[in-house]
Amino acid sequence: MEEKEKIKGTVLSVRGTKTLVLANSVQYYILLDRKDDYIGEKVLFSPAEALAMPSYLFAIAAMAEDDLPATLDSIKDNWFKSFKDN
Numbered sequence: 285m286e287e288k289e290k291i292k293g294t295v296l297s298v299r300g301t302k303t304l305v306l307a308n309s310v311q312y313y314i315l316l317d318r319k320d321d322y323i324g325e326k327v328l329f330s331p332a333e334a335l336a337m338p339s340y341l342f343a344i345a346a347m348a349e350d351d352l353p354a355t356l357d358s359i360k361d362n363w364f365k366s367f368k369d370n
Contacts, residue, residue, distance in 0.1 A: 288330050295325045299347050303327070305334070312337040314346055316353070 293307035303321040305313045313334040321327065335352075337343035349355045 290328050290330055292326060292328050295321050295323055295327060297347055298323060302347055304343055304347050312340055312343040314343060
């Protein structure tokens, strides 16, 4: 079985079971369902288990959401439905 690509990053923030990670000094990711992460820790994860963030500000806003998966579903269902109709 082939080893999938892994990303190494540093934990910047932890809120509940969400972890904000900085990789390659410019890429932000949120990892969900984490329990034992701590700020400053180096973590290794696969791209498939992470939510890539378009910016630091977006990542901070996403970390503040109590139910991030539901919020992302709401954005997908409501904000972008006008594109489906065209």
